[in-house]
Amino acid sequence: MALDRWIALALLGVCLAYGYAAWFTMDGSMPPIMRRLAVWPSSFPKVLSIVGIVLCLIVISGIEKAETKEPDIDYRRLHEYKLGQALLLLGLMVAYALLLRPAGFLLSTMGFLIGGSVILGERRWIIMVIVAAIATVGIWYLVQEVLGIFLRPLPYALGN
Amino acid sequence: MLEGILLGLSTALSFQNILMVIGGCLIGTFIGMLPGLGPMSIIAIMIPVAITIGDPATALILLAGVYYGAIFGGSTSSILLNAPGVAGTVATSFDGYPMARQGKAGKALTIAAIASFAGGTIGAILLMIFAPMLSSVALLFHSAEYFALMVVGLSAIAAFAGTGQVSKALLMTVLGLIMATVGETAQFNAPRFTMGLMDLQSGFGFITLAMAMFALPEALYLVLNPARGAQGKSGEIKDLRITRHEAKKITPVIGRQSLQGFFIGVLPGAGATIASFLGYAVERNIAKADEQKEFGNGSVKGLAAPETANNAACTGSFVPLLTLGIPGSGTTAILLGALIALNVTPGPRLMVDDPAIFWSVIISMYIGNLVLLILNLPLIPYIAKVLAVPRNFLIPFILFFTLMGAYIGQNNSTELLILVGFGICATILKFADYPLAPLLIGFILGTMLEDNFTRSMNLYDGASFVWERPMTLGLLIIAVGLVLLPSYRARRARLRQQGIADGD
Numbered sequence: 186m187a188l189d190r191w192i193a194l195a196l197l198g199v200c201l202a203y204g205y206a207a208w209f210t211m212d213g214s215m216p217p218i219m220r221r222l223a224v225w226p227s228s229f230p231k232v233l234s235i236v237g238i239v240l241c242l243i244v245i246s247g248i249e250k251a252e253t254k255e256p257d258i259d260y261r262r263l264h265e266y267k268l269g270q271a272l273l274l275l276g277l278m279v280a281y282a283l284l285l286r287p288a289g290f291l292l293s294t295m296g297f298l299i300g301g302s303v304i305l306g307e308r309r310w311i312i313m314v315i316v317a318a319i320a321t322v323g324i325w326y327l328v329q330e331v332l333g334i335f336l337r338p339l340p341y342a343l344g345n
Numbered sequence: 346m347l348e349g350i351l352l353g354l355s356t357a358l359s360f361q362n363i364l365m366v367i368g369g370c371l372i373g374t375f376i377g378m379l380p381g382l383g384p385m386s387i388i389a390i391m392i393p394v395a396i397t398i399g400d401p402a403t404a405l406i407l408l409a410g411v412y413y414g415a416i417f418g419g420s421t422s423s424i425l426l427n428a429p430g431v432a433g434t435v436a437t438s439f440d441g442y443p444m445a446r447q448g449k450a451g452k453a454l455t456i457a458a459i460a461s462f463a464g465g466t467i468g469a470i471l472l473m474i475f476a477p478m479l480s481s482v483a484l485l486f487h488s489a490e491y492f493a494l495m496v497v498g499l500s501a502i503a504a505f506a507g508t509g510q511v512s513k514a515l516l517m518t519v520l521g522l523i524m525a526t527v528g529e530t531a532q533f534n535a536p537r538f539t540m541g542l543m544d545l546q547s548g549f550g551f552i553t554l555a556m557a558m559f560a561l562p563e564a565l566y567l568v569l570n571p572a573r574g575a576q577g578k579s580g581e582i583k584d585l586r587i588t589r590h591e592a593k594k595i596t597p598v599i600g601r602q603s604l605q606g607f608f609i610g611v612l613p614g615a616g617a618t619i620a621s622f623l624g625y626a627v628e629r630n631i632a633k634a635d636e637q638k639e640f641g642n643g644s645v646k647g648l649a650a651p652e653t654a655n656n657a658a659c660t661g662s663f664v665p666l667l668t669l670g671i672p673g674s675g676t677t678a679i680l681l682g683a684l685i686a687l688n689v690t691p692g693p694r695l696m697v698d699d700p701a702i703f704w705s706v707i708i709s710m711y712i713g714n715l716v717l718l719i720l721n722l723p724l725i726p727y728i729a730k731v732l733a734v735p736r737n738f739l740i741p742f743i744l745f746f747t748l749m750g751a752y753i754g755q756n757n758s759t760e761l762l763i764l765v766g767f768g769i770c771a772t773i774l775k776f777a778d779y780p781l782a783p784l785l786i787g788f789i790l791g792t793m794l795e796d797n798f799t800r801s802m803n804l805y806d807g808a809s810f811v812w813e814r815p816m817t818l819g820l821l822i823i824a825v826g827l828v829l830l831p832s833y834r835a836r837r838a839r840l841r842q843q844g845i846a847d848g849d
Contacts, residue, residue, distance in 0.1 A: 189777040224802035260776040282761030301741025
């Protein structure tokens with residue numbers, strides 16, 4: 186079975202779980218006054234769950250014939266692409282998300298920009314550090330000082 | 346009216362006000378280029394500055410300049426990085442980004458600048474003529490018609506899908522609508538589908554989802570297949586000028602979309618987003634068969650349509666604000682707040698009580714559009730140089746701006762983890778050739794759709810509003826037609842091909 190139909194199967198599971206919540210669990214805790222209304226919080230999700238299930242079944246059954254075209258990236262030959270770099274960058278993004286607050290904006294952003302370039306094969310260290318430092322400080326100044334959106338610059342342990 | 350125009354001209358053409366328009370357009374363009382900071386946030390940030398100015402006309406002129414600049418800036422990041430920071434410029438990336446990848450970034454930005462200028466200017470002329478009478482037309486639209494209008498908008502996504510892709514596109518739309526139901530709603534004031542997680546209480550962030558659907562998969566594709574990004578990134582910005590043939594192609598598009606975008610913008614709640622998507626869908630559907638294939642692959646028409654429509658709609662959205670005091674969009678709602686803070690009450694009396702404010706804002710729209718064109722055209726080669734940055738530096742920066750876009754809006758690190766999770770899912774969907782734009786459109790329109798559906802159901806005590814209101818019924822029939830038409834066309838084409846193969 187092709188990947189698009191596998192995805193439709195997974196989405197069918199999502200729609201079934203969503204539909205189960207809408208049809209059987211949501212209305213239990215509803216206050217009596219709301220029961221008099223023509224539309225309940227679960228009404229719209231109920232409609233969506235049915236439409237979603239029908240559409241998933243249409244895609245799984247393959248009724249609609251799609252044009253075959255050359256994909257930009259063939260997922261069957263994923264190992265032939267630079268998969269390692271992509272996974273490392275995703276890991277770096279997760280690390281950035283976890284470290285942004287405790288390590289502060291300046292340190293974590295410089296680390297992210299330098300780390301990203303290193304993963305992609307860059308080795309000109311001085312240029313990397315200069316570019317990352319200028320960009321980090323510039324963006325921090327613009328966001329925090331000009332626009333007034335708070336971004337903790339230094340690590341949490343060092344205070345504001 | 347002539348008196349009003351002259352009064353507006355004398356106010357808007359003062360040295361201080363011209364400076365404000367230029368400053369507003371510049372600030373809007375540069376900040377609007379940062380994904381995550383749309384016109385709404387930029388105007389919100391500029392309100393204290395506007396209030397300090399004191400003069401309501403000058404303050405509103407500054408904010409209007411920022412508004413236009415931000416919309417154009419958002420288009421720039423959509424075209425160059427496929428990172429639309431504003432919902433209204435999502436449709437711009439459908440053809441703008443493929444053009445940039447083909448080495449036509451300069452041309453794409455030129456078309457965007459010209460289309461924005463034309464849309465904004467024609468919109469301003471229409472605003473001047475129709476403002477008083479359109480306010481009464483907008484009042485005819487009830488929640489039932491808004492609901493039906495949004496169903497039409499969602500059905501028009503059939504236009505985004507290629508042959509045989511309609512069910513996939515619709516499935517993505519429904520997934521977007523499902524995601525929009527997560528969190529608290531204004532109508533019911535109760536959390537839904539949050540699984541007890543506090544972070545989901547306010548639902549998924551639009552910017553997070555937009556970044557996850559467009560910017561992140563694109564950046565991952567560039568990492569996976571470096572050859573993909575190599576094309577058109579020589580650093581030389583070729584083809585800045587548009588040819589006579591291209592100008593001929595986009596002229597009728599600009600004309601049509603200026604009108605359509607403006608009238609959609611007038612409807613409160615519709616705004617630039619629906620205008621740009623509908624504009625794209627309409628132009629794709631009425632294009633010739635060979636031109637239809639270009640849509641999504643760098644069509645000049647596909648770029649000019651949403652760019653014209655969103656600017657015309659921005660102008661149109663001032664109609665309910667200035668004449669009724671009803672904000673048509675989130676951005677105009679913030680402008681309304683600013684006006685009230687400046688002791689001005691927009692409404693039917695504004696034109697009579699404060700004609701200088703009313704007309705100077707309209708005149709400043711012409712000036713703003715002209716300033717944007719004059720400022721942006723010479724800057725395009727420099728803006729497009731972004732693409733000449735080496736891949737090893739550019740990709741970490743795209744990823745960083747993606748993360749910052751999601752973070753600035755919510756100031757919440759969990760949003761970054763959600764972004765990465767959705768980004769991975771979106772990349773897998775892209776592998777399987779699922780269209781991602783319908784998901785985002787469904788998400789954006791989902792809340793509005795449900796609110797209007799709920800209101801209509803409550804007003805009519807059931808679904809009778811569908812057949813009791815002819816305009817609603819008419820719009821819903823159009824929606825069904827839009828869904829069925831591509832399947833019918835595909836079936837007919839298949840039968841015709843079979844006929845040729847059989848030697849008929």
